[in-house]
Amino acid sequence: MLPEPVNTYSPVELISLLDKEYENHDTLNIFQHTVQALALLDRQVRNGGYIQLIHNKFGEYIFENAWTEPLAYMSAGKLAGNLSAAKTLYVKHVQELEREMSLKEFSGLYDKFPAFEALHQQYLSIIDDELQHIQKFIENNYQYFEVNKKKRFRRNRTVK
Numbered sequence: 001m002l003p004e005p006v007n008t009y010s011p012v013e014l015i016s017l018l019d020k021e022y023e024n025h026d027t028l029n030i031f032q033h034t035v036q037a038l039a040l041l042d043r044q045v046r047n048g049g050y051i052q053l054i055h056n057k058f059g060e061y062i063f064e065n066a067w068t069e070p071l072a073y074m075s076a077g078k079l080a081g082n083l084s085a086a087k088t089l090y091v092k093h094v095q096e097l098e099r100e101m102s103l104k105e106f107s108g109l110y111d112k113f114p115a116f117e118a119l120h121q122q123y124l125s126i127i128d129d130e131l132q133h134i135q136k137f138i139e140n141n142y143q144y145f146e147v148n149k150k151k152r153f154r155r156n157r158t159v160k
Contacts, residue, residue, distance in 0.1 A: 011135040015035055015039050015134070018035045019035060019040075022036050022147065028147075029144060031070055031145060033065075033067075035145070037061065037065065037067050041053065041062055044056065045123050049116060050120055051097060051110060051113060054093075055097050055098060055106060057098060059094060059098065063083070063086070067083065068081075068084055071130075073137075074133060074134045076131075078130055079130040082119060082123050082126065089113070089115055097113075
């Protein structure tokens, strides 16, 4: 069940609440999956930037799925553009960023790949406004974000 009213939560709280709601459901729609991806993206990028997200092996999930289209549809076009730019760098440097390394080597990645830091700073400058756009979309399109609690499958029963 979605929290009501939606606008009583900050956008970050709302995304987090929805992510928890969707945790154990395997029949989510593209908007619900996008909320889950956004929750993960936001935790990783706010904490350590795109380099951390990729090094922690979340790059494939974030960059190899079609999150930019639903984000743009939810009026978060700046975030979609930021993700697209990060994906371009991800594709180019994924092997090096995901390999096992020492903490010192990992820390050196931030100096080695300053373009990721620039995207991280851009992300931080746009995310609050973009989350407000997403929250407004959720408020206006509540039906896309509700979880279908009905059982999908019925067990085979033997009749005697």
